Amino acid sequence: MDKLFDIKNRVAVITGATGVLCGEMARELARRGAKVAVAGTTQERADKLADEINGMGGNAIGLAVNVLDKDSLIKARDKVMKAYGRVDILVNGAGGNNKAATVSPDLSFFDIPADALKWVFDLNILGTILTTQVFGEVMVKQGKGSIINISSMNSYRPLTNIVAYSAAKAGINNFTQWMAVHFSQKYSADIRVNAIAPGFFLTNQNRFLLVDEKTGEPTSRAKQILGHTPMGRYGTPEDLLGTLVWLASDASAFVTGVVVPVDGGFSAYSGV
Ligand code: NAD
Secondary structure (H helix, E strand, O other): OOOOOOOOOOEEEEOOOOOHHHHHHHHHHHHOOOEEEEEEOOHHHHHHHHHHHHHOOOEEEEEEOOOOOHHHHHHHHHHHHHHHOOOOEEEEOOOOOOHHHOOEOOEOHHHOOHHHHHHHHHHHHHHHHHHHHHHHHHHHHHOOEEEEEEOOHHHOOOOOOOHHHHHHHHHHHHHHHHHHHHHHHHHOOOEEEEEEEEOOEOOOOOHHHHEOOOOOOEOHHHHHHHHOOOOOOOEOHHHHHHHHHHHHOHHHOOOOOOEEEEOOOHHHOOOO
C-alpha cells in the first residue's frame, strides 16, 4: 500500500497555491516528498510559500502565474523544467467567485455586469484549460501524469445566487471527463485527469456569503448549508488531502474522468 501512495520525488505544479485550500495541498505533497512548484499571482507571494515549505525540509520553488495568460504559464513551465526536469502532477486550483457576479439584495440577476460574469468564467474554466494545455504537453512527452482539477458542490446542482460560478464549475466536471478521454485515446492511458468537488469550506472567496459582515454571525445561507451537511460542519483544508494524494499517486492508476465529492455528505442528502 505504501508504494501505491508513494509520490516521493514526483514533481507537482499547483496553481492557486497561495490560497487557502491549495496551499494546504502544496504543503502535504511536499511533506510526502514531492518537489512542488507553487504558483501564485505574484512572485513575492509564491516565494513566501516556497520558502516556508523549504524551511520545513521540503523542496519547493515559487512561480508567478496568471492562469489566463499563456505566456506567463509557458514561462512558469520553463522554470519548472529547468529546476526539476518534469511534471508528474498538476493541481488546477486557481479559481473562485466574486461579489460582483453574485445575486444579492443589492444586485439582481438582470443587472450583473457582463465583465463580472466573464471574470468568473475565465478564471475557473479558461484558466484550467490553458494551464492543462501548457503542463499537459510535458505529460504527453513523458507518457504519464496526473491532473487534478478543483470543482465544487455547485457543479452537480447549482447553488442559489452564484450563477456564473455554478455554471463554470459544472464546466470543470465536463472538461475533466473530456480531457481524461482525450489524453487516454490520443496520447497515453497513463495521463489521468480527475477532479475533487469540495463541499463547504470557509475561505476568503465565500466568507462574504457565510459570515455577516456587521455582526460576525453565520448568515441564513450558512445555517442552511450546515443544516444540509449531514456531518454538520464545514470542511477543513486537511479533509481534502487524502483524496488529493490518492488521485496524485499510482493508487488511483485505473481512475480517470471522475469527480470525487469531499463534502461531509452534502450531495447525498435530500434535506428530508
Ligand atoms: P482562495 O481564494 O483562497 O484561492 C484561490 C487562489 O487562486 C488564490 O491564491 C488566487 O491568488 C489564485 N488566483 C486568482 N486568480 C488567479 C489567476 N488569474 N491566475 C493565477 N492564480 C489566480 O480560494 P480557495 O477557497 O482556497 O479555493 C481554491 C479552489 O477551490 C478554487 O478553485 C475554488 O473555486 C475551489 N473551491 C472552494 C470551495 C470553498 O468552500 N472555499 C469549495 C469548492 C471549491
